[in-house]
Amino acid sequence: MRKYADIAAVTLVLALVPAAxxxxxxxxxxxxxxxxxxxxxxxxxxxxxHTKQLFxxxxxxxxxxxxxxxxxxxxxxxxxxxxxxxxxAAAAGLGALFSYVSVxxxxxxxxxxxxxxxxxLIFHNLVLGLRQFTNGETGLVSRGLGFSLLEQxxxxxxxxxxxxLAALGTYHLLMSSKSGMAFRALSDDxxxxxxxxxxxxxxxxxxxAVASAILGLNGALYAFYNGIVSPSVxxxxxxxxxxxxxxxxxxxxxxLGPVLGxxxxxxxxxxxxxxxxxxxxxxxxxLIVLFTTFREGMVPxxxxxxRRLDLRQAARLRPEQAEAQRRTP
Amino acid sequence: MTxxxxxxxxxxxxxxxxxxxxxxxxxxxxxxxLAHGQFAIVGGVAAAxxxxxxxxxxxxxLGGVGAAGVLGLVVDRTLLLPAYRYRGEERLLLGLxxxxxxxxxxxxxxxxxxxxxxxxxxxxxxxxxxxxxxMRTASLAASLIAVAVFAVLFAFxxxxxxxxSIRSIIENEVGAELCGINPSRTRTLIVFLAAMMAGxxxxxxxxxxxxxxxxxxxxxxxxxxxxxxxxxxxxNGTLAAGILLGIVNVFASHYVGxxxxxxxxxxxxxxxxxxxxxxxLARFT
Numbered sequence: 001m002r003k004y005a006d007i008a009a010v011t012l013v014l015a016l017v018p019a020a021x022x023x024x025x026x027x028x029x030x031x032x033x034x035x036x037x038x039x040x041x042x043x044x045x046x047x048x049x050h051t052k053q054l055f056x057x058x059x060x061x062x063x064x065x066x067x068x069x070x071x072x073x074x075x076x077x078x079x080x081x082x083x084x085x086x087x088x089a090a091a092a093g094l095g096a097l098f099s100y101v102s103v104x105x106x107x108x109x110x111x112x113x114x115x116x117x118x119x120x121l122i123f124h125n126l127v128l129g130l131r132q133f134t135n136g137e138t139g140l141v142s143r144g145l146g147f148s149l150l151e152q153x154x155x156x157x158x159x160x161x162x163x164x165l166a167a168l169g170t171y172h173l174l175m176s177s178k179s180g181m182a183f184r185a186l187s188d189d190x191x192x193x194x195x196x197x198x199x200x201x202x203x204x205x206x207x208x209a210v211a212s213a214i215l216g217l218n219g220a221l222y223a224f225y226n227g228i229v230s231p232s233v234x235x236x237x238x239x240x241x242x243x244x245x246x247x248x249x250x251x252x253x254x255x256l257g258p259v260l261g262x263x264x265x266x267x268x269x270x271x272x273x274x275x276x277x278x279x280x281x282x283x284x285x286x287l288i289v290l291f292t293t294f295r296e297g298m299v300p301x302x303x304x305x306x307r308r309l310d311l312r313q314a315a316r317l318r319p320e321q322a323e324a325q326r327r328t329p
Numbered sequence: 330m331t332x333x334x335x336x337x338x339x340x341x342x343x344x345x346x347x348x349x350x351x352x353x354x355x356x357x358x359x360x361x362x363l364a365h366g367q368f369a370i371v372g373g374v375a376a377a378x379x380x381x382x383x384x385x386x387x388x389x390x391l392g393g394v395g396a397a398g399v400l401g402l403v404v405d406r407t408l409l410l411p412a413y414r415y416r417g418e419e420r421l422l423l424g425l426x427x428x429x430x431x432x433x434x435x436x437x438x439x440x441x442x443x444x445x446x447x448x449x450x451x452x453x454x455x456x457x458x459x460x461x462x463x464m465r466t467a468s469l470a471a472s473l474i475a476v477a478v479f480a481v482l483f484a485f486x487x488x489x490x491x492x493x494s495i496r497s498i499i500e501n502e503v504g505a506e507l508c509g510i511n512p513s514r515t516r517t518l519i520v521f522l523a524a525m526m527a528g529x530x531x532x533x534x535x536x537x538x539x540x541x542x543x544x545x546x547x548x549x550x551x552x553x554x555x556x557x558x559x560x561x562x563x564x565n566g567t568l569a570a571g572i573l574l575g576i577v578n579v580f581a582s583h584y585v586g587x588x589x590x591x592x593x594x595x596x597x598x599x600x601x602x603x604x605x606x607x608x609x610l611a612r613f614t
Contacts, residue, residue: 054422054425101603105602105603105606107602107606108418108421109418109421109422109425110361110421110422110425111602111606113361113425114361114553114557114598114602115599115602115603117550118554118595118596118598118599119595119599121550121591121595122592122595122596125588125589125591125592125595126588126592128588129586129588129589129592237433241433244426275441276441277437277440277441277444278437278438278441279437280433280436280437280440281433281434281436281437281438281441282437283430283433283437284429284430284431284432284433284434284435284436284437285430285434286430287426287427287429287430287433288408288427288430288431288434291423291426291427291430292411292427
């Protein structure tokens with residue numbers, strides 16, 4: 001039971017947020033956005049944290065799903081119930097493809113980074129270039145396409161909460177099964193993992209595909225929720241950098257790190273919002289400082305504090321136990 | 330047709346100037362510098378500020394190049410120190426993230442401080458006829474500067490002892506260390522030189538068109554693409570790749586539009602990594 005206590009606590013707190021927001025649309029939107037980033041960060045944790053694949057195209061994966069879902073719904077008059085799964089499948093397929101090709105060609109972290117960054121830019125230029133479908137820089141209105149639930153603040157919050165819980169559930173399933181063991185082994189040392197009989201290719205592609213599906217699902221729903229899809233909604237600076245920072249803040253390779261990290265990042269972003277353009281500077285500073293001094297993240301620190309508290313309680317118990325033991329002959 | 334070709338070469342030389350710095354820093358320092366375009370921008374901004382003070386344009390340009398070099402020096406001696414503590418993949422990853430963060434730092438500051446900035450040396454220069462094609466002297470001058478910088482770089486690498494030691498480190502860092510070469514000091518020198526070359530690219534950009542503070546990421550990406558296509562360890566390859574991609578870019582922009590041109594360049598880089606990771610023009614070794 002204890003194993004799920006943290007997830008249960010987080011779920012409870014997140015489920016109560018709409019009540020705390022008191023119907024303020026501003027706070028509801030903020031909270032919903034935080035949920036979106038949490039799920040994205042959970043996905044990135046799988047790709048980058050556990051299987052060490054540097055994907056610099058989170059925006060393009062989420063955006064491919066988002067644009068496909070909206071453009072197909074507009075052009076072919078399909079229901080979002082059809083187009084969203086299509087978008088998710090496309091994102092998952094692309095993620096799996098990048099992962100497979102990188103393993104096949106033995107690309108190191110840098111080259112996979114360059115390939116995915118190139119893909120991110122190709123996506124951006126495609127969206128701008130295919131003006132007749134995407135309406136270029138201005139973007140498309142994604143309201144009134146048959147997803148009315150995502151046009152109301154409170155239901156959309158719970159939809160994104162459900163997606164987040166599904167992502168966390170998938171993460172837990174993966175990590176507590178054989179694949180979790182494989183992830184741990186290959187993130188320590190890929191060659192050793194391969195030599196001890198782990199199919200490294202399979203598990204890396206699996207992680208990339210599952211994570212890309214999460215990225216895509218969230219991206220597609222976000223496209224409908226946001227009301228507008230434009231290149232700036234799915235920009236590199238708007239998605240990849242915040243997710244990277246949130247993951248570092250929370251703690252890589254931890255279950256709750258992405259959730260806590262995204263909350264922390266949302267708070268920081270609210271703080272720097274009045275500074276306008278300078279927020280980019282703060283992102284840069286955060287990246288540098290976090291990567292040089294705080295690579296563990298918050299979760300290990302919290303766990304350490306928790307354990308110390310536990311020990312102290314145990315120490316307080318010990319004299320009485322000793323007393324009790326002395327009395328029994 | 331020939332005019333387009335010339336335009337391509339002019340643009341290509343600028344790209345090579347940026348890319349060769351990325352190649353040198355990667356080959357020597359083991360760091361993929363994602364803030365390289367920002368060095369160019371800092372150089373351009375410094376030159377523009379000096380111009381505003383009423384300083385002679387040539388001195389201002391030199392000052393801009395110097396400012397970029399100093400920034401490179403500072404980055405090497407402070408920001409990259411944690412990365413240099415590691416080797417191999419770990420250093421690459423840390424260097425990548427640190428320079429990415431630094432590029433945001435520079436971009437954020439410059440866009441906030443100089444929002445409507447553009448550097449442009451307003452030189453009233455006549456057109457000249459070259460092989461029957463009208464050329465703007467400014468583009469010609471920019472290309473000549475680039476060629477001169479490359480000539481000096483090649484002479485330095487081939488003829489001086491320091492240059493030879495630099496090439497030896499690119500070949501094999503441990504081997505060079507065993508021969509008594511201090512990689513750390515050479516690395517600092519290279520980052521300094523590479524940043525200055527980026528500064529030259531930034532300042533000359535202001536010579537034949539204009540330079541804005543928002544162009545940093547674009548410079549970085551284009552330089553990176555050229556470096557990748559040329560082979561991230563080969564200087565000759567980078568020069569050739571820059572000219573090749575410059576020509577491809579100009580022709581593609583002219584015939585199929587800027588977006589498709591960019592996509593073609595990106596696909597070039599992707600294909601190179603997947604098919605010939607050592608560079609499209611790398612020797613078979």
